Amino acid sequence: MTGVVPGEFPFQNTDIQRLDVFRIATPKMWLYKFLFCLYLVCNSIHYAAVSGEPTPPDADYYIGAVVEFPARTVNAAASTQQRLRQFGVLLESSAIRPDIVVFPEDVLNDHDTPIVVPAPSDDVITCNADDAHYNYIISRMSCYARSLGLYVLINVVEVHNCTQSQNVSDLVANCAIYNANVVFDRHGVVISRYRKYNLIGSEWLYFNYTSQPEEEAIFRTDFNVTFGHFTRMDLLYARPAQTLVQRGITDFLHPSKWQSELPFLTAVQLHQSWAFSNNVNLLVAGTNDPSRGRSGTGIYAGRYGVLIATMTSVEKQSKLHLSVIPKHNVSSEKVLKIFKPRQRNLKAQLNNNNQSVLERFTGVVVxxxxxxxxxxxxxxxxxxxxxxxxxxxxxxxxxxxxxxxxxxxxxxxxxxxxxxxxxxxxxxxxxxxxxxxxxxxxxxxxxxxxxxxxxxxxxxxxxxxxxxxxxxxxxxxxxxxxxxxxxxxxxxxxxxxxxxxxxxxxxxxxxxxxxxxxxxxxxxxxxxxxxxxxxxxxxxxxNDTIYDHHHQNDATTLSSTLLLILILLHLQVNL
Incomplete structure (x- = not known):
């Protein structure tokens, strides 16, 4: 496994991390003042996190968590209950209580086993609800969120606007099937439901896409942060990701099943690059399937870079990663100056000396x-x-x-x-x-x-x-x-x-x-x-005049198809 060590933040991977004192070439009085300030800030964060008290709205930070989780390897219906129990173990065993937790994409169910998700406008607590109304995925996650007092995001395959059928082909033909993010608040209420907007490859065979992605992908929390959220390839498109940035959203949740590609689109590389360029906080929960090139989980703080990031070669790994995350306001500067991230690799190369054999990571098929x-x-x-x-x-x-x-x-x-x-x-x-x-x-x-x-x-x-x-x-x-x-x-x-x-x-x-x-x-x-x-x-x-991503009419669909064929032919000629 490889990763980037977070900075001198107090929490990493559910443990309280030792805080290193910076080397300060100043008189001792300045050092005493610095340590006293550090104590006050750390103590307040520690008390809120360990006691389970929510982060107050006026704090300069919040505590975020992302989960890396293994991909499904057997029939989704047979493994979902076991995976939900693993979700619960990860949440309940954490010594530090985060404000918000993000789980990865495509680890609970699939298009053969879609579930009904309540609309946020229903304002319903689904914990222990009748299974005839809501699937146990929705009811169980509602219970976890309520009992632990957390905001939780999960990714599921949702079925909408149809009667249930045992015939999968009937579901796909007659119902709306979505790759959906579902967000629960601390009371277990579904407060946000985003349906993936940008479909690729075989997803067009099974899934529908949302019509108003930006409106669906926003929610506000009691710790005074407004989040946007989206899924996997959405990160590379104007809608909803870039449009939400332009609206002033500064914090994003991103369940992902990213397939890394060189030279420019490996997972952590892309996620830091996107967060840095937009100067936003980005919480990415990645699905672990390294033999298929899928891994990459992390938390990124805009121009301050990586807080936590990891890629793993372990197929079955499930892990909860925590970090204090500065809010995007004037006072967030204070937090990052005190908990200054030391952004360096686990085994950093010596800058000026001659190098022998390079430390490398080859555990993900790129x-x-x-x-x-x-x-x-x-x-x-x-x-x-x-x-x-x-x-x-x-x-x-x-x-x-x-x-x-x-x-x-x-x-x-x-x-x-x-x-x-x-x-x-x-x-x-x-x-x-x-x-x-x-x-x-x-x-x-x-x-x-x-x-x-x-x-x-x-x-x-x-x-x-x-x-x-x-x-x-x-x-x-x-x-x-x-x-x-x-x-x-x-x-x-x-x-x-x-x-x-x-x-x-x-x-x-x-x-x-x-x-x-x-x-x-x-x-x-x-x-x-x-x-x-x-x-x-x-x-x-x-834009739609160049490439109609959602096939609004036959003319643009034909032009985009011809464009794709021309590109592929060009690639073949040059291979």
């Missing part, structure tokens, strides 16, 4: 992004033999990427050692998400390859291969002129050999808006020898 076959790329020239830094410009369509790289050779690397190769890349055109959904992307990046050719990029060496870095990157500066013709999200993206993003204090991110383009600048501040990806990732949100 797929390759075939879009990169369409990129303009160039092998990284060995600048260690030259007197100055490498300066290079690559352009693709209207995007030009400028690279400034300073690096030195690792003397421990020899002709017989295995090392990663690197390519510089530029791209602005139509591509796909996870090789399925069409989208417009713009990228300036450097990424790792296992050989000299482009088709080896986006891959990692297998488990057991000892990899010695050929270079240590001292400084990397990447800039690009990204068009403003369409709404987009520009984000810094990075991932290392542990499949973790770089800590936010190891890079600098700047955006400069001009009349028709945005100049994005990304700089590596700390030497690294273990990079798989470092770059700028631009996601341009398509």
């Amino acid at each position: 797929t390759r992004d075939n879009n990169i076959d369409l990129y303009v790329t160039q092998p990284l020239v060995d600048a260690t033999q030259t007197s100055g830094p490498l300066q290079q410009q690559l352009c693709h369509n209207d995007l030009c990427c400028n690279f400034h790289i300073e690096m030195h050779a690792n003397t421990l690397a020899t002709a017989s050692t295995v090392s990663y190769y690197y390519r510089l890349a530029a791209f602005h055109d139509m591509g796909t998400f996870l090789n399925t959904e069409p989208d417009e992307l713009a990228v300036c990046a450097i990424f790792a390859c296992t050989g000299d050719h482009l088709y080896t990029c986006g891959r990692i060496y297998e488990e057991g291969v000892q990899v010695v870095p050929r270079y240590i990157f001292d400084i990397i500066r990447i800039s690009g002129n990204f068009t403003r013709q369409r709404p987009s999200l520009l984000a810094p993206t990075s991932v290392d050999n542990l499949l973790m993003p770089l800590p936010v204090d190891e890079f600098e991110w700047q955006l400069q808006a001009h009349s028709n383009f945005t100049l994005a600048n990304l700089t590596l501040l700390q030497p690294r020898s273990d990079l798989l990806t470092f770059g700028i990732y631009g996601n341009y949100f398509l």
Whole structure:
């Protein structure tokens, strides 16, 4: 298992963590004042959490929890009750009482066993309700929320607006089936129900999509935080995720079953990048199915980066992760200054020394992004033999990427050692998400390859291969002129050999808006020898005139289908 250690926050994984005192080059009186302030804040948080008292509305923080949970491996109906009991054990055994808990996607039931979910407008407590009205999933989770005094989010397959039938094909044909998030308040009342808006692949065969995703995906809590929530691929689209950010929502819940993809869309890499770029809190509960590339659970605090993040190779792992989360207001600065996150990997690379065998994580099967076959790329020239830094410009369509790289050779690397190769890349055109959904992307990046050719990029060496870095990157500066013709999200993206993003204090991110383009600048501040990806990732949100994601009429459906076929043919030609 690999992960990023949270900072000096008092809680991690249901344990009270020792607080390290910062090195302060000041007189002792300042140290005494600092420790006294630390005591007061920690004591108030500790009392509220351990005593089970809810976090007060005027607090600068709240306590959030995310659960990683194994994927279903047997028939959903046979395993659901056992999984619900495991949910309860995780919640009841926690020494720290969180305010809100998020469970992963697709771990309770499936489209063969959909359930009825009450509407928030019903204002009903389903705990111990008659099973003829509400399934035991809904009643049991209502009881957990009420007895423990928690806000709880679960993800289920919901059936709506039809009579129950034993014939699954009848359900799919005659009823509305949704991938749905359900939120319970501390009294066990269903207060929010979101139905997934962005369907991909085979989901179109089984599921319907909601018509008003933004209205369904918001709820307010008694600790004075308003949340938005969505599911898996929703994160990459304008609706509902980006629209909620534009509305001023600053805290998000995200049950996920993410399939990691290199170079840009591994789970923790993407989640930190999205939260950082939007400067929002993001709580992600991930389903563990590492043999199929699915893992990734974490809590992210906007520009402050990772509070907790983990990926695991353990198929059956179930675990509750806790963190104090600062609210997005002026006083949240105080919390983060006291509990300053020390964002570093479990076994951080020494910055300036020569590196021997790299620490790597290969426990999740990671797929390759075939879009990169369409990129303009160039092998990284060995600048260690030259007197100055490498300066290079690559352009693709209207995007030009400028690279400034300073690096030195690792003397421990020899002709017989295995090392990663690197390519510089530029791209602005139509591509796909996870090789399925069409989208417009713009990228300036450097990424790792296992050989000299482009088709080896986006891959990692297998488990057991000892990899010695050929270079240590001292400084990397990447800039690009990204068009403003369409709404987009520009984000810094990075991932290392542990499949973790770089800590936010190891890079600098700047955006400069001009009349028709945005100049994005990304700089590596700390030497690294273990990079798989470092770059700028631009996601341009398509509208219905370009790609009708929800097939509103036959004409747009046909055009989007032809567009997808053209993209796939282009990929095949370039393979």
